Amino acid sequence: MALLLNIETATTNCSVSLSKDGETFALKEDNDKGYSHAERLHVYIKALCDENNIKQSQIDAVAVSKGPGSYTGLRIGVSAAKGLCFALDKPLISVSTLEALAHQVKTVEGVIVAMLDARRMEVYSAVYDSNYNEIRHIEAEILDAHSFESFLNAGKVYFVGNGVEKTKTLITHPNAVFVEDKLPSAREMGLLAEAKYNAKDLEDVAYFEPYYLKDFVALKPKAK
Numbered sequence: 001m002a003l004l005l006n007i008e009t010a011t012t013n014c015s016v017s018l019s020k021d022g023e024t025f026a027l028k029e030d031n032d033k034g035y036s037h038a039e040r041l042h043v044y045i046k047a048l049c050d051e052n053n054i055k056q057s058q059i060d061a062v063a064v065s066k067g068p069g070s071y072t073g074l075r076i077g078v079s080a081a082k083g084l085c086f087a088l089d090k091p092l093i094s095v096s097t098l099e100a101l102a103h104q105v106k107t108v109e110g111v112i113v114a115m116l117d118a119r120r121m122e123v124y125s126a127v128y129d130s131n132y133n134e135i136r137h138i139e140a141e142i143l144d145a146h147s148f149e150s151f152l153n154a155g156k157v158y159f160v161g162n163g164v165e166k167t168k169t170l171i172t173h174p175n176a177v178f179v180e181d182k183l184p185s186a187r188e189m190g191l192l193a194e195a196k197y198n199a200k201d202l203e204d205v206a207y208f209e210p211y212y213l214k215d216f217v218a219l220k221p222k223a224k
Helices: 037-051 071-088 097-102 149-154 186-198
Strands: 003-008 013-020 023-031 061-065 092-095 111-117 122-129 134-142 157-160 176-179
Touching: 003 037, 003 071, 003 186, 013 037, 013 186, 023 037, 023 186, 037 071, 061 071, 061 186, 071 092, 092 097, 092 186, 097 111, 097 122, 097 186, 111 149
Parallel strands: 003 061, 061 092, 111 157, 157 176
Antiparallel strands: 003 013, 013 023, 111 122, 122 134
């Protein structure tokens, strides 16, 4: 039983929540396309605590979305989480971004493909059953018309995340269900973070790094 601060910055959604015993009771987030996490994250954390009359010292642990996702977004979120853990002397918990995203789909049949947009026709994805057990590990893959075909031939497949837009232009299988306009959110992190807290599955604050999945590639600026 814990009071947890949850931080999600893997995409354009800057999201912070408070959860108690695995239940999210407060949320503040904003999907700004400009990646304003550096300016807003600490403001959101302070506001969320103030609005709920909670001192940061009362938090039992800080949970952060570990990736995959945006290199810059993950770096900002993890840096903030580690800074709070150092300052407050609290443990750090990491939560899989795609696992939390999968929890936005409620179904009793088929499988869930949580996917995040990467460059060009590539996505970061993982596959979960209806009980959110991972049945295919996280991969970076280039989409085509036959992607996820074995799962689609077996039953319903629910695609969720900002990788859906490019996916629905390629996959026309009748078993494909596209859950649109969904991004990772701190709303779904509380339950997963609580389980890790109770199991004492904690990170080393000094050495923890986000799960980028792929090396960061800096793009050359366009010639003026």
